[in-house]
Amino acid sequence: MAGVKRLIIGISGASGASYGLAALEMARAAGCETHLVVSRSALLTLHQELGLQKADLVGRADEIHPTADVGASIASGSFQTEGMLIAPCSVRTMSEIATGVTSTLMSRAADVVLKERRRLVLMVRETPLHLGHLETMTALTRIGAVVMPPVPAFYAKPQTLDEMVAHSVARALDLFGIETGRIKRWEGMKTA
Numbered sequence: 001m002a003g004v005k006r007l008i009i010g011i012s013g014a015s016g017a018s019y020g021l022a023a024l025e026m027a028r029a030a031g032c033e034t035h036l037v038v039s040r041s042a043l044l045t046l047h048q049e050l051g052l053q054k055a056d057l058v059g060r061a062d063e064i065h066p067t068a069d070v071g072a073s074i075a076s077g078s079f080q081t082e083g084m085l086i087a088p089c090s091v092r093t094m095s096e097i098a099t100g101v102t103s104t105l106m107s108r109a110a111d112v113v114l115k116e117r118r119r120l121v122l123m124v125r126e127t128p129l130h131l132g133h134l135e136t137m138t139a140l141t142r143i144g145a146v147v148m149p150p151v152p153a154f155y156a157k158p159q160t161l162d163e164m165v166a167h168s169v170a171r172a173l174d175l176f177g178i179e180t181g182r183i184k185r186w187e188g189m190k191t192a
Contacts, residue, residue, distance in 0.1 A: 006033040007176060008074050008084035008113070009061065010106045013041020014125035016088035017049050018162075019150055022169040023087045024060045026180040030173070035074050035081070036061035037105050039093065067104050074109040082176045083119030084110055087169065088150070091126050091133060097145070098136045110145075120145040121172050148172055156184040 007027050011020030020042070027034050038046075038057065046052040057064060065072040073079045086093060086106070093106055097120075102108035113120045122140065124147055126133060137147045150168035158164045170182040 004031065004033050005176070005178060006035065006081045007178070008035045008037070008081055008109050010084060010086035010089070010093070010109070011036070011038045011042040011046070012086055012088060012090040012093040012106065013039050013045050014088040014090035014093075015045060015049065016123070016125045016150065017042060017046045017052075018165050019087040019123055019125075019169055021050070021060065022162075022165050023085055023173065026166070026169055026173055026182060027178055028060075028062075030178050030180050032082075032178055034061040034063075036064045037067055037072075037074065037109060038064070039067055039090075039104065039106055041090065041092075065105055067106060069105055070102070070108050072105055072109075075105060075112060077112050077116045081113070081118060082178075083121070084113045085121045085123070085172055085176070086110065087121075087123040087172065088125035089122040091124070091136075094122055094124055094133075094140065094147075095136055097122070098139045098143075114144050117144065119176055121175050122147050123150050123168070123172060124148075125150065146175060148175070155186060 096107040097110045102111050152164040166182045170180045
């Protein structure tokens, strides 16, 4: 991995497919090698929310891995990465990871990241949350994942939805040490 950061990006079927696309764009612009896995449900969400098809993803990542390919490079701990960002992360995907169920490449890659003690960031997109969701998030935190729902930072005074998405994704990429230049960072309260 000499010198180049390598990041796995997952897009699950939760609403907010634009988070995953923004993560791909920002990570690649920062010089990061990206490996993408997209769930079947995410393909539906990409079409519903953004009018995109599977073919529209080609060229957005260095490598796209089929979700059924549990033998892909990203399914092995010997494939070195900075970790994995799932943006957005559905409750189903979150639950599979928490229980160690690795029925798809998405949950298998996340499980590998955890077992190798690498960074796993889950941009969980669901609200309101019931106790089961919260307990699952607690379990994931205990085993090393970072649960980071995409919550807008209004101090940055975003003017568009794209700015809100970019800020949340850039903060998630911060957790991997990937500087995007897309964050208006907090500099303290301004006095009048």
